[in-house]
Amino acid sequence: MKTKILDYQIENHLYADVSRIAGKGLFTSKEIKKGEVAFVMKGPQIKFHPKDRAESMATPNLVGLDDGLYMDPISPYVFVNYHCDPNLAVEEDGVTYVALRNIKAGDELFFDYSISEYSDWEMPCHCDSKNCRKMIRSINELPVDFFDKYFPFIPKYFQRVFIKKYIENHK
Numbered sequence: 001m002k003t004k005i006l007d008y009q010i011e012n013h014l015y016a017d018v019s020r021i022a023g024k025g026l027f028t029s030k031e032i033k034k035g036e037v038a039f040v041m042k043g044p045q046i047k048f049h050p051k052d053r054a055e056s057m058a059t060p061n062l063v064g065l066d067d068g069l070y071m072d073p074i075s076p077y078v079f080v081n082y083h084c085d086p087n088l089a090v091e092e093d094g095v096t097y098v099a100l101r102n103i104k105a106g107d108e109l110f111f112d113y114s115i116s117e118y119s120d121w122e123m124p125c126h127c128d129s130k131n132c133r134k135m136i137r138s139i140n141e142l143p144v145d146f147f148d149k150y151f152p153f154i155p156k157y158f159q160r161v162f163i164k165k166y167i168e169n170h171k
């Protein structure tokens with residue numbers, strides 16, 4: 001029987017290697033210019049509404065796409081690490097990752113997990129950014145300067161959640 005994983009076309013400049021931050025990371029073997037697509041994340045899509053904090057903490061690999069819709073990324077996409085000064089963000093479709101600045105061949109790829117999560121999830125961060133947020137939470141807790149830095153490269157649903165929460169907090 002054929003598995004569906006074999007049908008995914010993985011960009012051949014991507015590879016997993018030892019991360020400079022934590023465990024394994026995702027790297028590019030070719031230069032990617034600011035504004036260019038770095039990759040399109042692939043994996044099965046899963047309908048999922050975490051009931052509580054325990055459920056969102058138990059599924060750290062899932063990447064949010066829309067309200068109640070997640071992707072379970074296949075290798076090597078599953079290895080893309082979080083960083084508080086990331087070199088990637090995500091188009092409105094939630095799967096197309098774009099370079100926020102010029103990326104050199106051999107660089108590790110990172111994005112801000114807050115732009116694709118809306119739940120009680122949280123994660124301590126030990127990245128080497130001078131703007132490290134130390135504790136990372138979902139889109140509703142993203143500081144506005146980070147939102148401005150990534151916008152418009154934030155999935156549509158999470159943009160709407162952020163803006164709604166921002167307005168509520170500034171009434």
Ligand SMILES: [Zn+2]
Nearest residue numbers: 084125127132
């Ligand atoms: Zn950090």
